[in-house]
């Protein structure tokens with residue numbers, strides 16, 4: 001027997017970027033032919049993609065850890081490393097992606113709709129790409145950025161047009177079995193249905209889907225019976241059908257009271273108030289049932305419901321019901337804003353990659369947060385002084401040094417770049433870190449140098465632009 005899994009926790013790891021390569025071209029009689037280290041490849045993304053042939057999340061229940069492959073490192077001779085491969089995880093139509101706190105990250109509807117669950121890390125630039133007019137032979141390369149790690153929750157909401165709600169044993173599954181080709185389990189004990197059943201109904205030209213929900217009882221909103229948990233499956237439906245039992249032997253029940261109780265539970269759940277509803281009085285093959293149905297019908301109609309008397313067992317009144325539902329579904333579809341185009345790619349909330357913040361924390365530590373400075377730190381090989389110097393230049397250009405100074409940082413103060421659990425901490429040395437006040441670019445101290453002639457300034461500007469451009473190229477648009 002297969003278990004129906006409609007909620008799974010998934011751990012996804014994108015691929016890390018490959019490291020850039022630091023290499024120097026060698027040729028006979030030309031021992032130092034310039035830098036030729038290639039760039040590292042980008043790590044693969046992990047994508048969730050709606051595939052209509054998939055109907056459960058079972059696979060992820062069995063294998064909740066998934067990862068994409070890493071980018072390959074760059075090599076000498078200007079050879080770039082290969083990009084890692086994206087990992088595509090097929091999910092059923094109607095899968096909702098949440099974070100562990102329960103916030104909805106994406107709602108995946110429509111074949112081909114995809115969601116980037118974890119982003120591959122960028123590859124590091126090789127020293128060939130890092131070379132510029134000013135830095136002719138960089139003796140370092142950038143490291144690849146680690147791939148994103150995410151813990152997400154997938155929830156499946158059945159995408160049905162019509163939802164059947166009602167007490168246990170009212171005959172919801174029986175109705176699905178006679179309206180469609182689906183063969184759900186039917187039995188005379190309550191809570192036969194433990195997970196929703198889905199059937200496809202054809203009525204004339206219209207094809208629609210119909211789902212039942214495990215039986216509801218008074219107090220379901222407080223968790224009685226199977227609770228209201230399964231109502232999330234009907235949140236997408238466009239028509240609600242109250243299936244009322246006209247032949248129940250329980251003395252305190254009758255169709256109108258049942259309807260009131262179920263309505264109250266739906267109200268507690270919320271969000272379904274605006275769905276059109278109809279009433280089905282089932283089991284009219286039972287003589288007492290037929291009498292009761294006729295008795296309550298005027299009352300229900302007076303409340304504005306369209307009422308259908310049927311028997312799932314004796315196949316009475318079904319055609320009328322299924323055509324009425326087809327008509328309502330048709331109306332709902334016509335009223336809906338045009339189906340969103342499929343193949344939408346949903347990205348996690350865009351990171352703000354422009355800014356950064358500097359905050360002094362209680363213990364005196366200055367913390368720098370921002371997409372760029374944090375990534376740059378991860379790209380830095382701290383065993384290589386030149387690489388550290390390059391990082392300092394980048395931070396300086398972004399204005400981090402100036403902000404630190406503004407925030408009151410002094411030489412020797414502790415500075416952390418990145419979040420608490422993953423920060424690079426160092427003692428701030430404005431002179432080493434190319435202090436904004438005293439130093440210009442790495443290696444020049446304008447206190448010692450004469451003002452730069454115009455040609456030099458132009459060359460410097462060009463070099464700066466080169467670097468900005470590389471930074472931009474490195475950022476592969478998705």
Ligand SMILES: Nc1nc2c(ncn2[C@@H]2O[C@H](COP(=O)(O)OP(=O)(O)OP(=O)(O)O)[C@@H](O)[C@H]2O)c(=O)[nH]1
Nearest residue numbers: 168169170171172173174187191192193215312313
């Ligand atoms: N006489 C009669 N019995 C019916 C009719 N429809 C369903 N039943 C019986 O009622 C019982 C419950 O039917 P189900 O279809 O399993 O009811 P359900 O609403 O899906 O119940 P849960 O899954 O427990 O919520 C079964 O014994 C059915 O045979 C009907 O039209 N007439």
Ligand SMILES: [Mg+2]
Nearest residue numbers: 172173192193
């Ligand atoms: Mg059932």
